[in-house]
Amino acid sequence: MGIFSRFTDIINSNINNLLDKAEDPAKMVRLIIQEMEDTLVEVRSSSAKILAEKKALTRQVTRLEKDAEQWQGKAVLALSKDREDLARAALMAKKKSSESAQALLAELSHLDEHICKLQDEISQLQDKLTDAKTRQKAIVIREKSANSRLKVKENIHSTRVHDALNRFDDYERKIDDIEAEVESYDLGGKSLADEIAELETDEKVDDELAQLKAKMKNNKKQ
Structure with a gap:
């Protein structure tokens, strides 16, 4: 059995209620659209x-009305020939044709009402189908968006991501250790700039020492 058991069920249905109760709205709306189509x-x-059927009945009514007119003409002809008996029979046949035409016209009237209501219901069904297809697009987009967000959330909380980040931390610590080892070789050693600066300092001390010796030598001579 489908979602809707009768045509009127679809016309009177509330799609929102159906979707609210559905565990899988996307699947439900596909089923609704399929059944509507x-x-x-x-x-x-x-x-x-x-x-x-209406066209066939209309043709019958036209034929019966034409028959009634012909019987009317035959009745007139019979009276003109003083054949009242034939005129009476012709009028009886006319009456029968006219009554049959009237019965069919009444049936056609009911049929027109039924067709009018059916057309209105088809229009309502078409509107509901259009609405369902529009909702289907929105639901599909929302479902894709939700699935994408879910994947992002899963990745954020994924142990693989945490493991990868931890590996990055391990690599950084290893690089820190290597850099520290390199820097340890420079501890206690002199750089080229330091050695040159020491040479400049030694040269100044030597000059000052030479000047001091010369000064003392001059003092002794005096």
Whole structure:
């Protein structure tokens, strides 16, 4: 059994309620659309048959009304020939044709009402189908968005991501250790700039020492 058991169920249905109760709204809306489309095909096929029946009845009414007119003419002809008996029979035949035409006209009137209501219901069904297809697009987009967000959330909380980040931390610590080892070789050693600066300092001390010796030597001579 489908979602809808009768055509009127679809017309009177509340799609929002159906979707609210559904565990899988995307699947539910696909089923709703499928059933609506199937029902629309069936109803239109039925409508085509009813319209064909209306045309056939209309043709019968036209034929019966024409027969009534012909019997009327025959009654006039019979009276003109003093054949009242034939005129009476012709009028009886006219009455029968007219009554049959009236009965068919009454049936046609009911058929027109039925067709009018059916067309209105088909229009409502088409509107609901259009609405369902519009909602389907929105639901599909929301579902894709939700799935994408879920994947992002899963990756954020994934142990693989944490493990990868931890490996990055390990690599950084190893690089820190290597850099520290390199820097340890420089501890206690002199750089080229330091050695040159020491040479400049030694040269100044030597000059000052030479000047001091010369000064003392001059003092002794005096």
